[in-house]
Amino acid sequence: MRKYILDLTVAANEHLREGYALLKLTQGRPLPSMLPGQFAELKVEGSETTFLRRPISINYVDEEKNEVWFLIHEVGDGTRKLGAMAPGDTLSVVMPLGNGFTMPASSDEKxxxxxxxxxxxxxxxxxxxxxxxxxxxxxxxxxxxxxxxxxxxxxxxxxxxxxxxxxxxxxxxxxxxxxxxxxxxxxxxxxxxxxxxxxxxxxxxxxxxxxxxxxxSLENMMACGLGACLCCVENTVEGNLCVCKEGPVFNTKKLLWQI
Amino acid sequence: MADLSVNIGGLKLKNPVMTASGTFGYGLEFSDFVNLEDIGGIIVKGTTLKPREGNPYPRMAETAQGMLNCVGLQNKGVDYFCEHIYPQIKDIGTNMIVNVSGSCCEDYAECAARIGELERIPAIELNISCPNVKQGGMAFGVTAEGAASVVKAVREAYKKTLIVKLSPNVTDIAGIARSVEDAGADAVSLINTLMGMAIDIEKRRPVLSIATGGLSGPAVKPVALRMVWQVAKAVKIPVVGLGGIMNARDAVEFLLAGATAVEIGTANFIDPAVTVKVARGIDEYLERHGCSSVREIIGALEA
Incomplete structure (x- = not known):
């Protein structure tokens, strides 16, 4: 799936509750297609302690408004800066990243x-x-x-x-x-x-x-988001795999969790 | 447009911008963002004779203006590279360079010899400076004798362009660079990461699985620049500068300090298209200063 670096505009920022911001981003024209479970790397501006992009899962895509939504949990300075963005602000987004959930094979699947x-x-x-x-x-x-x-x-x-x-x-x-x-x-x-x-x-x-x-869907600490740096690995039956590229979604049988 | 081409020990680059090993995968991971042929050289992930699983997670800690990593040379080994990865990258229209790592002279030499058989790999970068592997690399890179011994062994086994990547975790990097030059290296690249540490004060534990890791990013740039300047004065072979380069201005600083080319590493994580922007920015700088070739500014630091 082709990945993009997009400069998206904040269409709305709704604070759903204390510490949680719902960022609705748009580019005013159709966005690239995205799979459920994929994520994006959001660039943080103006935070002295934040160096890397922040990996955030795709919350929703409003195809009529050409909006992609990200639900930000404000846990550190980087996510707080993202949560403080205002309508009209521009945000650099690398997406879509990762594999996504397996979709049902038919409509009667539960x-x-x-x-x-x-x-x-x-x-x-x-x-x-x-x-x-x-x-x-x-x-x-x-x-x-x-x-x-x-x-x-x-x-x-x-x-x-x-x-x-x-x-x-x-x-x-x-x-x-x-x-x-x-x-x-x-x-x-x-x-x-x-x-x-x-x-x-x-x-x-x-x-x-x-x-x-x-x-x-895993959320190991990540740097590149592209499978290049090998920082976010999860140990699996196939050895160390990148959560950012081979994941973030894994069949739990593949993981070495103590289930 | 100015002439951006440079020569690194017989290896001709269309521009002085390369990618640092371990930050750009095999190039393919970035092909959606940049035209790979617009990059002077792509140095792919560190490759060892035998497969390596690397260190356990967590392998990364974000720091002020940088990051620590202790990946530990995870790779599937040189056989896998030759059979599965080389066919995918051999036709990319730029210099595809393999970073070769090891834990003893024989392994380095054998791995280099295997890569030497690959027609479309015109150079290797010898990693004698990985801080994240016990008896791996950095042990050789911290003494002039150790560095010379591994470079001699590889030089006998490998006939194409040999770049040797130096560790900054030493007291006299210029001395090590000279011994590597004497042992037959065609060029040196520096710096690899600076050894560092991060602590989680709530858990009272190191953040990284093996406690220490290598620091990269803008935080290390002044150290890297100083070392490149010192080494460029100490050796006759070309110097490739890297360490915290985020933009064209940073790259020009390294060129002025004496680097013939630069590598971009951690910046690829922030902007996957940074490499081509840096190449373009160097060209703009040259135009602004009335230079017809990038070679006019290499080592052109005013005293």
């Missing part, structure tokens, strides 16, 4: 998308592309409390939404892997997950116990 925290971001675009092909995905989204769960109205438009929160303020109380849907005999053909590693390991275990294929 897919469960499990996200935690900011890891829910790429699942929205995955859900949209699935809806485009006539699939109805199930989303299982978890957070510490109700405020952690973002973009729920959009998820609900695309599929069935199941929620968990650790404090019980939304959905069922507990972790995503404790949700009652795992016990209902709900049969899924495939699971895709993105979120904190302990959550993804637990989801991979649930999948393995049920004999369901599972893909996880």
């Amino acid at each position: 897919v469960l998308l499990v996200g935690g925290g900011v890891g829910t971001a790429p699942l929205l675009y995955m859900g949209k592309k699935m809806a485009d092909m006539g699939c109805r995905p199930s989303f299982l989204l978890g957070g510490r409390s109700a405020g952690d769960l973002m973009q729920l109205d959009m998820f609900a438009e695309l599929g069935d939404v199941y929620l968990t929160t650790e404090d019980g303020s939304a959905g069922e109380q507990g972790f995503v892997t404790q949700h009652s849907l795992w016990g209902e005999g709900q049969r899924f053909d495939r699971i895709a997950t993105c979120g904190p590693k302990p959550m993804m390991v637990a989801v991979a275990r649930c999948a393995q116990e049920r004999g369901i294929d599972c893909e996880a």
Whole structure:
């Protein structure tokens, strides 16, 4: 897939909650095609402590408005600078990068998308592309409390939404892997997950116990994003692979996790 | 347009901009962003006689104006390179140069000899300066005797252009450059990364898996520039300058300090199209200063 260095313009920056910014970027003409699960490297301007670009997953593509969305979790100075961008600002973006999730082979395939925290971001675009092909995905989204769960109205438009929160303020109380849907005999053909590693390991275990294929999106520390520097490697059954190029999405059977 | 061509120990470059090993993959990774033929030379990822898995993750730490890495020469070995990678890169219309690493003189020489058989690889860069591998490279690069011994062994096994990449983690880089010259190197390139460290204060642990790593990026540029200036005065063979070059202005500084060509490394991560911009920027500088050839500014630092 051809990659581009694009100077995109901030069309909108919505602060969904404290510490989370939804950047909507456009170039006023059609964007390159992108696969769900792929990511971009965003250049940070004006941060003394930030040297490298920031890898951010593609949250959504609005084809009518020619917008690509990035949900930024502001954890350091670089992401704070990104979160502070204003409409009209220009941002250098290298994209699309990485491999993306496996799409369903047919519209009757049942897919469960499990996200935690900011890891829910790429699942929205995955859900949209699935809806485009006539699939109805199930989303299982978890957070510490109700405020952690973002973009729920959009998820609900695309599929069935199941929620968990650790404090019980939304959905069922507990972790995503404790949700009652795992016990209902709900049969899924495939699971895709993105979120904190302990959550993804637990989801991979649930999948393995049920004999369901599972893909996880990793976020190892990365420099180039192109498979050149070999910094972001994950140890797999095939040896060290670049998360930026051979990932970020891996079948969990390929990973050496203690599942 | 000025004449940008330079000659590195018999190797003719259409312009003085090359890519630093380990920062540009095999070139193919960047072909969506730049016309690879517009780059003077592409130095591909470090290759060793046997495959290497490299060091465990984490291998990278971002620093102020730079980054540390401890990749540890991950590569699939020279056989894999010859069989699978060479066929993909041999027809790229520029100098494709292989960075050769090893852990003993025999391995270096054998790996270099294998690369020497490849018709479309006109030069190697000998890495005697990797700070991230035990008994790997840097052990040779930190003494004049060690550097000379490995260069002699490779020189006997390899007849094409031999560039030797020097470590900055030494007290007298000019002395090492002279011994490498005497041992038969056609050119030297410097600097490899500066050994450094980063600490996670919450976990009270080093950030990198093997504690230390090599620092690159603009943070090292003044050190690199000083070393290039010292080495260029000490040897007769061409010097290739690298270390923190982010733009054409940085590159011109190295040329003025005495470098015949430059390598761009970490900057490729920030701007994958930086190489061709630097080449264009050097041309603009030459035009602005009324120079018809880049060779007019090499070592042209006013005393």
